[in-house]
Amino acid sequence: MTKVLAIGVVNTKRFLREKANLFFVFVFPILIVLMIGAFFGGGLSSTVGVYAPGDGELSKALVQGIDDLEEVKVREYGSEAALIDGVQRGGVQGGLVVPADYDERLAAGETVEVGYVARPDQTGILLGETVNGVVQRQANLVRAARFAAARAGVPYEDALPVAMVVAPGTERVTVTTTEAGAEDSLTAEFEGLGAFDLGAHQELILFMFLTSLAGSAALIQTRQLGVARRMLSTPTGTGTILAGETLGRFNVALVQGLYIVGGTVLLFRVDWGDPLGALAVVVAFSLVGAAAGILMGAVFSNDSQAGGLGVLIGLGLAALGGCMVPIEIFPAGMQAVARATPHAWAVDAFSEMVRRDGGLVDILPNLGVLLAFAAVLMLLGTWRLRRVLTR
Amino acid sequence: MAGNILEARGLRKTFGDLVAVDGVDFHIAEGETYGLLGPNGAGKTTTISMVMGLLERDGGDVVVDGKPISTSSTSAKAAIGYVPQDIAIYPDLTARENLDFFGRLYGMPSSTRKQRVDEVLEIIGLADRAGDRSEEYSGGMKRRLNIGIGLLHGPRLLMLDEPTVGVDPQSRNAILESVERLSREGMAVLYTTHYMEEAERLCDRVGIIDQGQIKAEGTRGELVAMVGGRDRVHLATTDRTEPAVGPLQQHPSVDEVTAADGSLELLVRGAAEALPRLLETAASAGVSVTSVDVVEPNLEAVFLHLTGKALRD
Ligand SMILES: Nc1ncnc2c1ncn2[C@@H]1O[C@H](COP(=O)(O)OP(=O)(O)OP(=O)(O)O)[C@@H](O)[C@H]1O
Ligand SMILES: [Mg+2]
Numbered sequence: 202m203t204k205v206l207a208i209g210v211v212n213t214k215r216f217l218r219e220k221a222n223l224f225f226v227f228v229f230p231i232l233i234v235l236m237i238g239a240f241f242g243g244g245l246s247s248t249v250g251v252y253a254p255g256d257g258e259l260s261k262a263l264v265q266g267i268d269d270l271e272e273v274k275v276r277e278y279g280s281e282a283a284l285i286d287g288v289q290r291g292g293v294q295g296g297l298v299v300p301a302d303y304d305e306r307l308a309a310g311e312t313v314e315v316g317y318v319a320r321p322d323q324t325g326i327l328l329g330e331t332v333n334g335v336v337q338r339q340a341n342l343v344r345a346a347r348f349a350a351a352r353a354g355v356p357y358e359d360a361l362p363v364a365m366v367v368a369p370g371t372e373r374v375t376v377t378t379t380e381a382g383a384e385d386s387l388t389a390e391f392e393g394l395g396a397f398d399l400g401a402h403q404e405l406i407l408f409m410f411l412t413s414l415a416g417s418a419a420l421i422q423t424r425q426l427g428v429a430r431r432m433l434s435t436p437t438g439t440g441t442i443l444a445g446e447t448l449g450r451f452n453v454a455l456v457q458g459l460y461i462v463g464g465t466v467l468l469f470r471v472d473w474g475d476p477l478g479a480l481a482v483v484v485a486f487s488l489v490g491a492a493a494g495i496l497m498g499a500v501f502s503n504d505s506q507a508g509g510l511g512v513l514i515g516l517g518l519a520a521l522g523g524c525m526v527p528i529e530i531f532p533a534g535m536q537a538v539a540r541a542t543p544h545a546w547a548v549d550a551f552s553e554m555v556r557r558d559g560g561l562v563d564i565l566p567n568l569g570v571l572l573a574f575a576a577v578l579m580l581l582g583t584w585r586l587r588r589v590l591t592r
Numbered sequence: 593m594a595g596n597i598l599e600a601r602g603l604r605k606t607f608g609d610l611v612a613v614d615g616v617d618f619h620i621a622e623g624e625t626y627g628l629l630g631p632n633g634a635g636k637t638t639t640i641s642m643v644m645g646l647l648e649r650d651g652g653d654v655v656v657d658g659k660p661i662s663t664s665s666t667s668a669k670a671a672i673g674y675v676p677q678d679i680a681i682y683p684d685l686t687a688r689e690n691l692d693f694f695g696r697l698y699g700m701p702s703s704t705r706k707q708r709v710d711e712v713l714e715i716i717g718l719a720d721r722a723g724d725r726s727e728e729y730s731g732g733m734k735r736r737l738n739i740g741i742g743l744l745h746g747p748r749l750l751m752l753d754e755p756t757v758g759v760d761p762q763s764r765n766a767i768l769e770s771v772e773r774l775s776r777e778g779m780a781v782l783y784t785t786h787y788m789e790e791a792e793r794l795c796d797r798v799g800i801i802d803q804g805q806i807k808a809e810g811t812r813g814e815l816v817a818m819v820g821g822r823d824r825v826h827l828a829t830t831d832r833t834e835p836a837v838g839p840l841q842q843h844p845s846v847d848e849v850t851a852a853d854g855s856l857e858l859l860v861r862g863a864a865e866a867l868p869r870l871l872e873t874a875a876s877a878g879v880s881v882t883s884v885d886v887v888e889p890n891l892e893a894v895f896l897h898l899t900g901k902a903l904r905d
Contacts, residue, residue, distance in 0.1 A: 203696065204696060204697055204699070207693060207696035207697065208697075211682070211685070211689075211693050214685075215682065215684055215685065218684055219684075426680060426681070426682065426683070427676055427678050427679070427680030428680050428681065428682060430646055430676070430680065431674070431676060431680040431694075431741070432697055433645075433646055433663075434644050434645075434646055434669060434672070434674040434676075435669060435670075435694060435697040435698050436666045436667050436668075436669045436670040436697075436698065436699060437666060437697045438664070438666045587663065587664075590646070591646060591647055591648045591663040592647070592648055
């Protein structure tokens with residue numbers, strides 16, 4: 202164990218001595234944090250296109266409610282066709298269609314459908330959730346007013362302003378919204394997710410893994426220097442050498458991960474769920490990343506080759522594991538494939554904590570799977586390192 | 593056999609079609625210095641790597657200090673200090689950091705480690721540069737650090753693989769002196785080299801290795817006796833050499849004559865006295881000698897005798 206520590210400490214020490222690496226650990230993550238902020242936080246707002254031909258109070262209030270959101274801007278369109286065109290061209294990230302007779306039909310006690318159109322990408326879906334929140338809030342008001350009208354005999358028109366005042370805490374009702382490009386079950390899935398948290402979770406996992414794979418260069422260099430082989434001439438087994446090298450890279454990944462989490466919390470109030478749980482996920486995933494990087498370092502003998510392939514593998518696994526597009530919109534078969542990546546388990550752990558209010562206990566299965574990934578990668582790495590050093 | 597720190601038997605290693613080591617047996621007694629002398633590509637590094645348990649072997653066993661050694665041994669390696677042919681240090685760490693790191697891998701407790709690192713820095717003459725990154729060292733300094741790591745834990749057997757290659761004469765002498773001192777202190781040494789003088793100076797016994805096989809083994813005296821204590825005389829001539837072969841063979845002090853294109857090789861007892869008459873004989877046979885080279889019996893001559901080629905070209 203002290204040998205593992207010795208190797209790990211030297212690995213990290215050498216890593217930090219390289220000035221370029223300081224940039225990599227301490228500056229680059231800031232860029233990632235800012236990027237997360239820009240894409241998913243308040244920095245760059247999304248725009249919702251709106252086609253709301255009616256001039257009723259509720260219709261206007263609905264549009265105003267969306268416009269009032271800090272991170273969302275509204276652009277009005279003159280026709281539904283123009284709106285859809287705008288969405289398709291990417292001029293706006295989502296489109297809301299409020300029927301002309303919205304107010305009238307609500308007053309008549311009908312259920313009204315508000316249309317939401319978006320391309321089935323992450324931003325569109327997340328924006329849809331935000332819009333849905335505003336619609337639901339108004340639905341509550343309508344529901345309350347109807348309730349008052351029915352029970353107390355107050356006319357609906359009079360009850361509505363009152364309901365607007367007492368709105369918080371009233372029961373949820375059904376103004377049906379249909380979302381173009383996404384299914385209803387998704388709506389439930391993303392409920393409770395703060396403004397743009399999902400994107401940050403995915404970015405973190407993608408980035409941590411990608412940079413961990415770059416750690417392969419460290420082992421390749423140690424091998425090229427002949428030091429890895431020389432370590433084997435001391436009373437030190439291959440497993441210990443591999444564990445030590447992994448520890449060195451683990452330190453780096455952990456610092457980066459915590460740095461990004463901390464930065465996004467402080468700057469953009471990203472919700473990472475139960476702090477203890479989030480820490481556990483970052484720790485477990487750092488270990489997975491480090492072990493994967495070291496395995497690559499034992500497989501390849503040329504660091505530029507390993508580097509190039511690392512980027513491909515890093516991005517490929519991220520895409521497969523739901524770090525680019527949420528796994529929930531994958532077809533069922535692909536979801537099963539995604540489960541073969543550590544990424545999916547890590548992102549799911551955050552989802553469990555943030556969307557489904559889970560705690561450390563609820564993500565124990567995820568942590569277990571991540572640790573199993575790390576163990577398997579380390580075993581493979583040990584086997585391969587021994588081969589490559591002794592043949 | 594009792595009293596042997598190292599026993600290697602039947603070592604064999606092939607790389608594809610190439611048989612790099614082909615049935616090598618040798619042993620080293622406690623405190624003995626054993627040399628593997630052979631030219632480039634003879635199989636010295638391959639042999640020492642198998643002995644150290646760094647290279648998977650295709651056959652044979654190694655026992656060090658009573659414990660078998662393989663690539664999966666760990667504790668058995670504690671008895672050995674290993675100095676690889678190619679410098680293996682972290683260039684971005686200082687000498688002290690490199691030594692400390694390997695000290696930890698040898699399992700030295702921190703109390704003795706610090707003191708021992710200082711001692712080794714003195715031995716290898718790097719005490720005043722101990723805090724500089726080793727990439728800033730000269731080639732000879734790096735070599736000395738490379739050696740120092742192998743000495744660190746006071747091993748019972750030190751294995752040095754051509755430690756003086758590419759080193760200036762002064763550093764080389766310092767290295768040889770260190771090895772002599774360690775040997776006097778009781779450390780057994782396995783030393784590979786293609787320098788005959790180093791093998792003669794350092795080694796109690798020498799194995800002459802070529803093409804993966806130990807061709808002969810023994811003390812310097814034993815090996816030299818194989819060429820019968822005779823001097824090897826090399827005569828460079830004008831093209832025609834045959835006419836001189838017969839008359840030279842008649843000479844009482846000449847044991848053997850071989851003619852090659854433009855040269856004659858003679859095995860002679862007491863070359864110094866016989867030489868003038870040998871030259872006369874050649875001249876009267878009509879062969880004019882352009883240069884004379886006398887090799888007194890040494891390991892170089894033994895090697896030449898055994899393999900028909902020089903240790904180095
Ligand atoms: N990893 C390898 N793959 C293929 N061939 C190898 C390998 N290592 C050594 N050889 C071959 O095995 C033979 C013996 O090599 P080895 O390095 O043991 O020689 P050596 O006696 O140490 O030579 P030198 O004095 O040049 O260091 C050579 O022909 C070499 O080319
Ligand atoms: Mg060699």
